[in-house]
Amino acid sequence: MAFLAALFLSAALGALLSFALLAAAVASDYWYILEVANTGGSRGGTPLQLSSHSGLWRTCEGQNSCVPLIDPFSSDSLETSPSLQHLLSLHRTVMVVLPLSLILIVCGWVCGLLSSLSQSVPLLLLTGCYFLLGGALTLAGVSIYISYSHLAFVETARVYGAQHVQGVHISFGWSLALAWGSCASEVLSGALTLAGVSIYISYSHLAFVETARVYGAQHVQGVHISFGWSLALAWGSCASEVLSGALLLIAARFLSLRQRQRPGTPQSVVI
Secondary structure (H helix, E strand, O other), X not given: OHHHHHHHHHHHHHHHHHHHHHHHHHHOOOOEEEEEOOOOOOOOOXXXXXXXXXXXXXXXXXXXXXXXXXOOOOHHHHHOOHHHHHHHHHHHHHHHHHHHHHHHHHHHHHHHHHHHHHOOHHHHHHHHHHHHHXXXXXXXXXXXXXXXXXXXXXXXXXXXXXXXXXXXXXXXXXXXXXXXXHHHHHHHHHHHHHHHHHHXXXXXXHHHHHHHHHHOHHHHOOOOOOOOHHHHHHHHHHHHHHHHHHHHHHHHHHHHHHHHOXXXXXXXXXX
């Protein structure tokens, strides 16, 4: 039981770490870094002034000035070109999926605390599934953001010409690294929770066998031990949620490839 307690403690700490990393990533402005090389000042400013770094909510140019990104939920976004609408839909998805993952972490942590105190197998399985779903959502959000950033840069080069983006270096900052760390921590927490449940099931079986050995087989005659349909539903929920995350990634990739084949009306894009 000490090993089981250690698993639950590790899962709880992993969930806290995951929440802290993802919250810091969502709130920070270093997801996407654009660095302009010194090409003789042809763009009307120094490389430091033209370079920028962006988050989910705003972009910061130079050293201090930060401006909000285009609101993907506003009605104005419906009047844009198909290519820009696709970019805004990706941005909209990221802004929904990642905060939702934060909410799932909090719910999973509360459920994990209650299920650990009550030692309820269905609740523990549900908690593990919660963390795995949160990890899948974080992974989906990060993957969609990477696709969105790439398509935004390609659209900018298409609209303004390749010479406009010469000397521009694109990289992903530490905010994205925090999101990846949160995803790994969530998956680890879910795996540890499910491992703890598996050990608890094994422990329950061995405890029954030991009871029969100590008191004699006649003492447990007529006693039937089983795990109910709640446990089966929890396992099915776990498999279904992981599958949903995988399908979301496949759908995002499919839409990205399909949208690239459609010609769009030239329009400026804010990266």
